[in-house]
Amino acid sequence: MTTYAIGDLQGCLDPLLRLLDQVHFDTASDQLWFAGDLVNRGPQSAAVLRFVRSLGDKARVVLGNHDLHLLAVANGRRQGRRDTLNDILNADDCDELLGWLRQQPLLVEDAGRGIAMLHAGLPPQWTMAQARQHARDAETALRGHGYRELLVQMYGDEPSLWDESLSGFARLRFIINCFTRLRYCDAQGRIAAEPKGQPGSQPAGLLPWFMLPARRSSDFRIIFGHWSTLGKVSWPEHHVYGIDSGCVWGGRLTALNIDDGELHSVACDEYSKTGNGE
């Protein structure tokens, strides 16, 4: 039995099928972890959702910002100019697909092996035990009766700094922003919403979240997606893997074998290289 963590699909099913073929994925015994952003920007968002859902307990998924955006759009939020969500929104099984998506977590773990997966990042203040609790709180809210209001209230860049006394939507907004949007923050963990480029390109005073020296979650190996401009997957000195290698931007789709750390990938030459990685 092997577990592979797969990078951001963003509506690209064909590269996934090629990658699963390449690693000889065995549905009877292997597991797949998906690092979020299953949908949007690519041409096959509905097909990706149907495929991943059909894997049942062979697949574990974390929610990304594009997945939450899809839920928000279905709830009345305006689509962006480059969104490619209509194949889902117009599908006969739209409600089933979105109902399934809304049940997915923000954090997946194999605690016994000290491995966790999330879409974007964690602030330096949180231990993995605290991250787990915050994820469960936000997941409960997303699954609960008040989720429509959360899908409206979760947007915005404030608060930018964790404070244990945060409550209500401000607390949930910070938690969701970390799990689904975080890239850079300052030494105190104040989130910088704007920079999206490769490490080294950011304004002075900012660091990738996983490089903060005092980060309290560094005892876990963390797998994340979301950051297609990262430049490489494996950051052993920081105990993290950033597995979004820009599939929908004409880059590659990556699978990380979480048992032996081996990386596999396929080229995604069918997609345009003109995107900007968002």
Ligand SMILES: [Mn+2]
């Ligand atoms: Mn993302």
